Amino acid sequence: MENDLTNYLELGRKVLLEYNISPQNLQTIQSKGLKTLWKFTYKGTTLCLKRLKHSFEEALFSVNAQIYILNNGGNVPKIYPNSKGNSITQYNGQLFVLYSWIHGRDMNLENxxxxxxxxxxxxxxxxxxxxxxxxxxxxxxxxxxxxxxxxxxxxxxxxxxxxxxxxxxxxxxxxxxxxxxxxxxxxxxxxxxxxxxxxxxxxxxxxxxxxxxxxxxxxxxxxxxxxxxxxxxxxxxxxxxxxxxxxxxxxxxxxxxxxxxxxxxxxxxxxxxxxxxxxxxxxxxxxxxxxxxxxxxxxxxxxxxxxxxxxxxxxxxxxxxxxxxxxxxxxxxx
The missing domain is CATH 3.90.1200.10 (Aminoglycoside phosphotransferase (APH), C-terminal lobe)
Incomplete structure (x- = not known):
C-alpha cells in the first residue's frame, strides 16, 4: 500500500513537469482503477490533477466541452493547459488534465x-x-x-x-x-x-x-x-x-x-x-x-x-x- 502511494506521488510529480510545475503538498486523494486524482498547491493556488480512463478521442470531446461551458459562463472547474498549450497531457500512454480545485462541500441532494x-x-x-x-x-x-x-x-x-x-x-x-x-x-x-x-x-x-x-x-x-x-x-x-x-x-x-x-x-x-x-x-x-x-x-x-x-x-x-x-x-x- 505504501509503495503504491509512493508510486502515485512520483507519477503525479512527473506529469506536473509537463506543466512546469513543482507542486507543494502533493496528495493522492483518489485511485480507483485507472482514474486517479491528485491535490496540490502551486504558488498559493490549490489545483487538481486527474488521470482519465477514456481514450484520447473521447477525452477530446468531454474536455473541450468543459472548456466551452466555462467560457460560456458555466460554473465548472477551469482547465489549465500544459507548457505546450494542450488541455490534455499524454504521458506514458496515459491521459491527464489539470483543473482548478473547488473549495466547498458536496451538495446533498437528499436535503x-x-x-x-x-x-x-x-x-x-x-x-x-x-x-x-x-x-x-x-x-x-x-x-x-x-x-x-x-x-x-x-x-x-x-x-x-x-x-x-x-x-x-x-x-x-x-x-x-x-x-x-x-x-x-x-x-x-x-x-x-x-x-x-x-x-x-x-x-x-x-x-x-x-x-x-x-x-x-x-x-x-x-x-x-x-x-x-x-x-x-x-x-x-x-x-x-x-x-x-x-x-x-x-x-x-x-x-x-x-x-x-x-x-x-x-x-x-x-x-x-x-x-x-x-x-x-x-x-x-x-x-x-x-x-x-x-x-x-x-x-x-x-x-x-x-x-x-x-x-x-x-x-x-x-x-x-x-x-x-x-x-x-x-x-x-x-
Whole structure:
C-alpha cells in the first residue's frame, strides 16, 4: 500500500513537469482503477490533477466541452493547459488534465435546500452547454434519438436472461428473476409503444450544436457548493441528449431510495429546475415516458447471469414491485 502511494506521488510529480510545475503538498486523494486524482498547491493556488480512463478521442470531446461551458459562463472547474498549450497531457500512454480545485462541500441532494440549488445549477449547465461543437478528431458522444433502440435492447437482454435463468430453476436468484420478469416486459412493451407515438422524434430532430449536453451522473458527489455558488464537476461522461434525461435519473433515484411515488414531489423538482429555463409540455411528456421504463430493474439484473455474487430474490422482487408501482402512478401524471 505504501509503495503504491509512493508510486502515485512520483507519477503525479512527473506529469506536473509537463506543466512546469513543482507542486507543494502533493496528495493522492483518489485511485480507483485507472482514474486517479491528485491535490496540490502551486504558488498559493490549490489545483487538481486527474488521470482519465477514456481514450484520447473521447477525452477530446468531454474536455473541450468543459472548456466551452466555462467560457460560456458555466460554473465548472477551469482547465489549465500544459507548457505546450494542450488541455490534455499524454504521458506514458496515459491521459491527464489539470483543473482548478473547488473549495466547498458536496451538495446533498437528499436535503431540500441543496436539491433546489443543485437543480438550478443543472438547468444553467444545460443552457451553457448549448452550441458546443467538438474538435474534428473527437469521438462524438450522442444519445439523441436513441431511446427507442435502447429500450428495445434492454428488453431483449432481459428476455434472453429469462431463457438462461429458466435453465437453472434451483438457483434462488434465477428463480426469483423468472417469477418477476413478465410484468416488467409488459411495462417495456407499453413504454416502447408510448415513446414511438410521442413527440420524442421531433424533439431530437435538431442539429447537435442546438442540443444541450447531459451530464449523465449528476448528483451528490458531482456538484459542489462554494462561495461562488453551485459548481458542476466530473464532466467525463457528457453527451448530447435531451435535458430531461438528467432529470429522469435524479427523480428516479429519489423515488427508488425513498419509495416515494408522489407526483407533487416530481413537480417540485421540475419547478426548481425551471428557475432558469422552461420545460415544454412535449419535453415533460417524454420525461414521463422515460421514468416509466424499468431502468432500475434492468440496472439490478443486467449482470445477474455473470455476477459471481448472487442477487437476493427479495431484492429482485422489491425492485419489480417498485417498477410496477411507479408505472401505475406515472400513467396518471400529465
Amino acid at each position: 431540500p435546500k441543496d436539491l433546489a440549488l443543485a437543480l438550478q445549477a443543472l438547468s444553467k449547465f444545460h443552457i451553457d452547454s448549448i452550441g458546443y461543437e467538438p474538435p474534428i478528431d473527437a469521438k462524438i458522444s450522442s444519445k439523441l434519438g436513441n431511446w427507442p433502440n435502447q429500450y428495445e435492447s434492454m428488453k431483449n437482454r432481459m428476455l434472453k436472461l429469462k431463457e438462461l435463468c429458466s435453465q437453472t430453476p434451483n438457483n434462488p436468484s434465477y428463480f426469483g428473476y423468472v417469477n418477476q420478469i413478465d410484468p416488467i416486459i409488459e411495462i417495456c412493451n407499453e413504454t416502447i409503444n408510448l415513446i414511438n407515438n410521442s413527440p420524442y422524434r421531433s424533439l431530437c430532430s435538431i442539429d447537435q450544436k442546438e442540443s444541450c449536453l447531459c451530464h449523465q451522473d449528476f448528483g451528490t458527489g458531482n456538484v459542489m457548493l462554494s462561495k461562488e455558488g453551485a459548481t458542476v464537476i466530473d464532466l467525463d461522461g457528457v453527451t448530447y441528449d435531451l435535458k430531461v434525461k438528467d432529470l429522469r435519473k435524479i427523480i428516479g433515484k429519489r423515488m427508488m431510495k425513498f419509495n416515494d411515488y408522489s407526483i407533487k414531489n416530481i413537480e417540485d423538482i421540475l419547478k426548481y429546475y425551471e428557475t432558469n429555463t422552461t420545460l415544454t409540455p412535449e419535453q415533460k411528456k417524454v420525461l414521463k415516458i422515460d421514468l416509466m421504463f424499468p431502468h432500475w430493474f434492468f440496472g439490478l439484473v443486467k449482470t445477474l447471469h455473470k455476477n459471481p455474487k448472487p442477487i437476493g430474490s427479495d431484492k429482485i422482487s422489491a425492485t419489480s414491485k417498485f417498477e410496477q408501482n411507479k408505472f401505475s402512478i406515472l400513467r396518471r401524471w400529465l
